[in-house]
Structures are given as structure tokens and as C-alpha cells.
Amino acid sequence: MRRQRILLIDDEQHIIDVVVYILEENGFEVLTALDGDAGLRRFHEGAPDLIVLDLNLPGIAGMALFHEMRRARPNVPIIMLTSRGEEIDRVLGLEMGADDYVTKPFSPRELAARVKSVLRRTLSVPRDEPQKHLSHGPIRMDCEAFAFVYFGRQVQLSRAEFKLMECLVRFPARVFTRDVLIDRIYDGEHFVTDRSVDAHIKRIRRKLAEIRAEPDAIETVHGLGYKLNSNLEAAT
Numbered sequence: 001m002r003r004q005r006i007l008l009i010d011d012e013q014h015i016i017d018v019v020v021y022i023l024e025e026n027g028f029e030v031l032t033a034l035d036g037d038a039g040l041r042r043f044h045e046g047a048p049d050l051i052v053l054d055l056n057l058p059g060i061a062g063m064a065l066f067h068e069m070r071r072a073r074p075n076v077p078i079i080m081l082t083s084r085g086e087e088i089d090r091v092l093g094l095e096m097g098a099d100d101y102v103t104k105p106f107s108p109r110e111l112a113a114r115v116k117s118v119l120r121r122t123l124s125v126p127r128d129e130p131q132k133h134l135s136h137g138p139i140r141m142d143c144e145a146f147a148f149v150y151f152g153r154q155v156q157l158s159r160a161e162f163k164l165m166e167c168l169v170r171f172p173a174r175v176f177t178r179d180v181l182i183d184r185i186y187d188g189e190h191f192v193t194d195r196s197v198d199a200h201i202k203r204i205r206r207k208l209a210e211i212r213a214e215p216d217a218i219e220t221v222h223g224l225g226y227k228l229n230s231n232l233e234a235a236t
Contacts, residue, residue, distance in 0.1 A: 003029040006115060007048035009039035009065070010081060011057055015104075019052070022108040023115065036060025043069055050119055052111070054081040066098070077118045079111075100173040117233075118173070134169045137232035139217070141169055151212050151235075160185050161204050164197070168218065168228040177225040201226060 006028045010016055013034065020030045031046045033039035036059035043051065051069060055062035066078060077099040099118045102111055134141040140149040146162050148155045157165065163185045167176055176184075178197045185200070201218055208217045215231040 003027055004049045004119060005029045005031060005046060007031045007033070007039070007042055007046060007051045009033045009036070009042075009051065009057065010054040011035060012054075018108050019111060022112050026112045026116070028115070034058075036062065036065045039065055040068060044072070048076065050115060051076060051078045052081060052115070053078055056083060079114060079118060081106075098174070099171075114173075134166065136169050136172050136228065137235045138212070139165075139169055139232065141166060150208050150217070153211050155207055155211070157204065157207070158200075161200050164200050165204065168226065172228040172230070172233070175221045175224045175227045181226070197226075 004027075006023055008016060008019055008023070008030055009032075010019075011034050016032050016034070020032060023030045031042045031048060033042045036057040038059070039053070039057070040060060042048075053062055053066060053069075055066075057065065060068075062080075066080070069076065069078065080098045080101040081104060082101055083104045100114050102114060132143050134143065138151040141147065141162075143166060146157075146159065148157050148162060148165065164181055167181060167184045181197050185197070205216060205218060215229050215235060217229055217232060219227050219229040221227055
């Protein structure tokens with residue numbers, strides 16, 4: 001059985017050198033590219049299991065490359081690298097469906113941990129067959145029965161609250177803006193205001209806090225939106 005193959009696309013050679021060393025130390029095979037054009041060639045030739053993509057690339061731009069790779073292989077997971085201050089790129093990337101993002105400067109070992117986590121989540125179930133049962137840390141969800149369990153206790157959620165939590169649990173590393181959550185919860189009924197999302201979040205937090213106050217299951221990402229609290233994965 002071959003090692004899982006990672007394609008790392010970044011225009012900074014020193015970053016490539018360090019990340020390749022750490023990923024190989026963790027048992028991965030690593031393909032590299034220093035610009036968008038080379039990245040696209042390696043993508044088609046190497047059939048990677050996961051891509052680490054810098055958004056700021058010479059040649060084909062990072063966003064354009066992301067779109068092309070998603071079009072060619074919708075199921076391949078992608079972790080985006082963004083520089084500090086590139087908030088708009090990070091928002092766009094997450095809304096387009098990136099599986100995770102890492103902000104520069106970053107710890108190569110943290111990146112390796114993110115790679116393992118994303119592969120564990122995304123490769124276990126095909127993306128065109130959405131999971132009917134979701135779990136993350138203390139959360140268990142039955143998406144057909146609309147059943148939600150938190151730290152072993154059943155929680156009664158409204159349909160909108162359940163759909164909101166389903167978004168967060170299905171993509172635990174992704175930051176959802178209020179507009180995206182409105183689309184997911186209300187199926188495109190854009191007359192709903194973003195205040196309704198905040199109200200749902202407040203009610204969900206109150207219900208879950210009655211079972212366990214810490215950690216807060218939903219994390220507010222200021223200026224962006226909401227995501228599942230990453231500390232939940234280790235909670236028991």
C-alpha cells in the first residue's frame with residue numbers, strides 16, 4: 001500500500017524544505033511546486049491525496065488554481081495557506097469549500113497535524129455520499145432522525161438549529177459566514193436577516209451549556225462568522 005501523497009504548492013523554498021521534512025517524517029510522500037503552473041502539472045500527474053495550497057502564487061493565481069483543481073477532482077481535500085492580514089482571501093477560500101486553512105507564519109508540525117485531521121475526516125466517506133451519522137468529540141448527530149446528542153445527553157434542537165449544527169459538525173474546520181449559514185438553514189430564502197443566525201447560535205449555546213459549560217461548542221471568529229470549537233475534538 002502506497003503512502004498517502006501530499007502536494008505542497010508554495011513559492012517560498014525555505015517553507016517547502018521544512019514542511020517536506022516534517023510531512024515525510026510523518027509518513028507522507030510529498031510532491032512540491034513553486035508556482036501555480038507547476039502546481040497544476042503536479043496535480044494532474046501525481047494524483048495527490050491532499051493539497052496544501054498557498055494563495056499568493058506566481059503564475060496561475062491561488063484562487064484560480066483552487067477552482068481548477070476542484071473542477072477536475074471535486075473530492076480531493078485542500079488546505080489553504082494564507083498570509084497574515086489576507087482576511088478576504090481566507091473568507092473566500094472557506095466559502096468556496098476549502099477543507100481547512102493555516103495562517104503564515106505557522107508551525108510545520110501543526111500543519112502536519114492539520115493534514116492528518118483533514119485526511120481522517122474527508123477520506124473516510126465519499127463527498128458525494130453525505131454522512132447520515134456525524135460525530136465530533138462529544139457530539140453525535142443522526143441527520144435522518146434529527147437527533148442530537150451532546151456528552152451523552154439528548155438535546156432538543158429546532159430544525160433550523162439542527163441544520164446549523166449539521167453545517168458546523170460536517171465541516172468542523174470551516175468558518176461559516178452568516179450569509180452562508182442562512183443559505184444552508186433556509187434554503188436560499190435571503191429575506192432572513194443575519195440576526196436570526198445570531199439568535200439560533202445563542203439558543204444552541206444556552207442548551208448545550210446546560211449540559212456542559214466548557215468548552216463553548218461554537219466559536220465566534222470575529223469579522224468572519226462561526227465555526228465549531230476546535231477544542232471539542234479532544235473533549236470527552
